[in-house]
Amino acid sequence: MVARNPQEPGPEGLASELLGKGALTPDWLPAYRAVPRHVFVPGLLWPGTAGGNRQGALVDRDTAPEQWWEKVYSDIPLTTHWDDGAHARAEKGRSPTSSNSMPTMVFAMLDALAVEPGNRVLEVGTGTGWNAALLAHRLGAENVVTVEVDPAVAAEAQRRFGDLGLTPLSVVGDGVEGHEPGAPYDRVIATCGVSHVPRSWIEQCRPGGLVVAPWGPAYGGQAVARLRVGEDGAASGTFVRASAFMRLRDQRNAFPPTSAYPDTGQWPAGGVRRTSFLSPDALGGWHHMFTLGIQLPDVFCRVSWGSRGAYRLWLLDMGVTSWATADYEHGRSAYDVVQHGPRRLWDEAEEVMAWWREHGGPRFERFGLTVTPLGQRVWLDHPDNPVPVRVP
Structure with a gap:
């Protein structure tokens, strides 16, 4: 564990920045302080850029502790895992496969989740564990289930939970299946991108509950969908902000050469x-x-x-x-x-x-998504106004 640097940046400096942006709201500030980001960042990281998906060179806590600390308490994403673990540790791999997300995105999505006391939450994509730990601190660890497909990543997150005395249920499995034994949930949140919202997430969320997930088509361009689950088994809602998350492993694209x-x-x-x-x-x-x-x-x-x-x-x-x-x-x-x-x-x-x-150059906030047992459709301004799909 690196000692706290008395100079900014640091936890309080980042908190001030996030509060100023409106991403970190006062109700999440106690969890932010109790669950410090640096506990959930490994010694080797590849810093990203705010709003971008490119990674810089490796930063090693053992050889560059001040730089490591600065990156951890910057509002940027931190790649922590490449190529499902099969990469040279000192170099960037081909594809990032796990990260500690950009703090603005973390707290914006938690705000969209709108948790209430006593809510049970299913998280898909444990990653480093920071997001699940924040939820566990606020709602009680007994109310949080987090699913991670990679056993090694899940084990590291469990160790970090233990460092803070938190015990959310950590499940190793395919996130597309959710975790039915813990259902029904009041909230479902995904920290991985999808192009099709899995039916299990909606079926395991109680009517009136919320599903918050990054969604984007194969071509690119991704945004966070906030879907309200209905009594009829459908879920619908608007996109609340742009995002850039790694894909759910089950939905990675395989494009022809x-x-x-x-x-x-x-x-x-x-x-x-x-x-x-x-x-x-x-x-x-x-x-x-x-x-x-x-x-x-x-x-x-x-x-x-x-x-x-x-x-x-x-x-x-x-x-x-x-x-x-x-x-x-x-x-x-x-x-x-x-x-x-x-x-x-x-x-x-x-x-x-x-x-x-x-149509006036619509931004993400004018688009919405409806998911039913028969499929999904994107709409503009209103669910009855589907965006045309040009299938030859």
């Missing part, structure tokens, strides 16, 4: 046209990605980087039939586009973005 598509090695086999309606750069915006992914659920993107910030954006369909590219270069107002296959994917993207503009 670009080489599997016809004629990608013979660019520009589809013919070149010039467009100024839609910049490739726009399709990297979080709201744009979200809207595009909802309306084109079988489309995903890749980027081929050039020099000086130039790149080629690829749009590809999951059916491995069609692709499109658009070349971006800073300062240009017209872009070369190539389309190949039976679908005109760039044309489809332009249609989606035209829809987005026609």
Whole structure:
């Protein structure tokens, strides 16, 4: 355990920052102070960026204790686990698979959860254990069940719970199944992203209860859904803020390689046209990605980087039939586009973005999600106004 640094940043400095942002509310302040973040951060971490999903170089508590402390008490996410544990500890792996989430996001989601005394909570995605410990302190450990798919990650979290004398029920298992023996719950919260809300989460939450989970389509763009469970087995509600969580392991995307598509090695086999309606750069915006992914659920993107910030954006369909590219270069107002296959994917993207503009460029808060036993649908402004899904 590292000694507390008398200089800011530190627990109280971060608390002041979070209170100023409105993320940490006074009712969660006692739990924040009783469950310090540094207890739930391992000695090796890779600091992220606020609102971003890129990690910096390794920070080792043993060799850089002051830097480690500074990162822990900064409002940033901290990656703690790569490639399901199969990575060189001193280097970044291919894919982050566990983290201590950005404090603003932690407390914003806890606020959205709106817990009340005596509530029973199911958490999916224990990770380092900080979120479950905060809930356990506020509600009583007997009212918190937390599920983690990785046995080693779960064991570390259990050890940290013990350091603070907290004993939430820690379950090793697939989060998609929830934990039926502890049901019904008053609240369900996921600290991992999904593209389909598992039925078990809704079925294990009592009518009138809340499910809070990061949701996003395959294309990208993710937001926190706050769903109220109804008597009819459906759940519905709005998105409350942007998010960027690692995917539930059961719902990780497996995209076909670009080489599997016809004629990608013979660019520009589809013919070149010039467009100024839609910049490739726009399709990297979080709201744009979200809207595009909802309306084109079988489309995903890749980027081929050039020099000086130039790149080629690829749009590809999951059916491995069609692709499109658009070349971006800073300062240009017209872009070369190539389309190949039976679908005109760039044309489809332009249609989606035209829809987005026609509806006033909606942000996440205007979108909502309804989940029923038959499926799920995203809507705009009202549940009776579903967002169109452009299935060929």
